[in-house]
Amino acid sequence: MISIRGVSKWYGPTRVLDDCSTEVAKGEVVVVCGPSGSGKSTLIKCVNGLEPVQRGEVVVDGVSVTAAGTDLNRLRARVGMVFQHFELFPHLSITDNLTLGQTRVLGRSRDEAITRGLAMLDRVGLAAHRDKFPAQLSGGQQQRVAIARALAMDPVCMLFDEPTSALDPEMISEVLDVMVKLAEEGMTMMCVTHEMGFARRVAHRVIFMDHGRIVEDCTKESFFGTPRSERAQQFLAKILRH
């Protein structure tokens, strides 16, 4: 489904991605973790072309993201993305947030888009909030709406960029619950997150990054059992201590 092959990226002289390669199969859930500045967010943003890369290739569902001439808008419409800071559109009601992409990009009628959007809103348990505006919801609720907004586009896979790191602890679980459900339903997911509980529960594979490199890329069992690299061991020791 997602194929990242030898991807490197520089910001000026700074190399932020260093020859990264990995695959995410259909229905697979892959968690990407690592210390801050390790390039996890940059890597996931390369998957839908929000970050251009200088070297290597990214292919999603048979379409090359990195090739010149690819219709990126069309590709992005099929790849759902959830951001650290939710990024709902604050001037639009929840319903309008859910329908904007559907009507403008997929060409659905407004009625059709509302039906689909509200079904997804119901799925994340927020149907009652359809007429509110983002600022009237809590952070956890906003993030669930953001997930619903992405799902309403009927994506072939979902990207999560630290979806819980801007949330208060008590709101984290409501978002993770939605993500777990999604994973159990067979959605292909690539998640940048530090939620190791989530990784333990639903991930098939864990990727560990450091200094722009993929240091570990292994099954969940072997990652939590005996991660091979010293850096990953240190990282796990630190975040699992408390």
Add this chain to the structure above:
Amino acid sequence: MNYHWNWGIFAQQVQAGEETYFDWLLSGLGWTVACSLSAWVIALALGTAIGVLRTTRSRTLSGAGAAWVELFRNIPLLVQMFLWFFVVPELLPRELSLWIKQDMPAKEFVTATLCLGLFTSARIAEQVRAGIQSLPRGQRDAALALGLSSAQAYRHVLLPRALRVIMAPLTSEFMNTFKNSSVAYAIGLLELTFRARQMQEDSEQGIETYIAVTLLYFLCAFIANRVMALIEARTRIPGSIG
């Protein structure tokens, strides 16, 4: 002070004609309002477009936008009026130049409106640019991630938010447009300031004249302010502060 006050002067007829001084001021006010509002429409449309150009990733487009802004805001408005009125027609092809000088209807009005519109557009462009740049980068990413084109992202997400952000400076700019229109008297547009000078010389009641004109300008700017405040209140995002 040995001044002979005469508040009845406005009802009196002018020296050479049937009209009263009140008629003069009223017609002056009409041209002031017409010129200001037309210039505002030009300024808002062009200013928004140029402001958007300055935030695009294309160097050519943003450079062109920057050149526009610098051109129109580094020359005094009065000098720009003279340039448009006396110099630009001379630089045009002979036929067109002759037509402008001899036959163009409402020549002073068209020139003054165009000049004021372009001058103000440079200032609005800067505000629009600042407004867009004040938004978190994630908003653009979220819009693009849904599959919206760049133009759609501006139209549906970035501009509606940026324009709300800059309502306060935009209000000042709208009021400025009315006040700046007084410069058009220098090229002979029969607007309020022109009529004021005319009445002062004709009636020799300078103080009453300028008190009346001051109040009329104040009223224009004040109404402009209230209109913008109304728009600001109507477009306020539910749940946001302010």
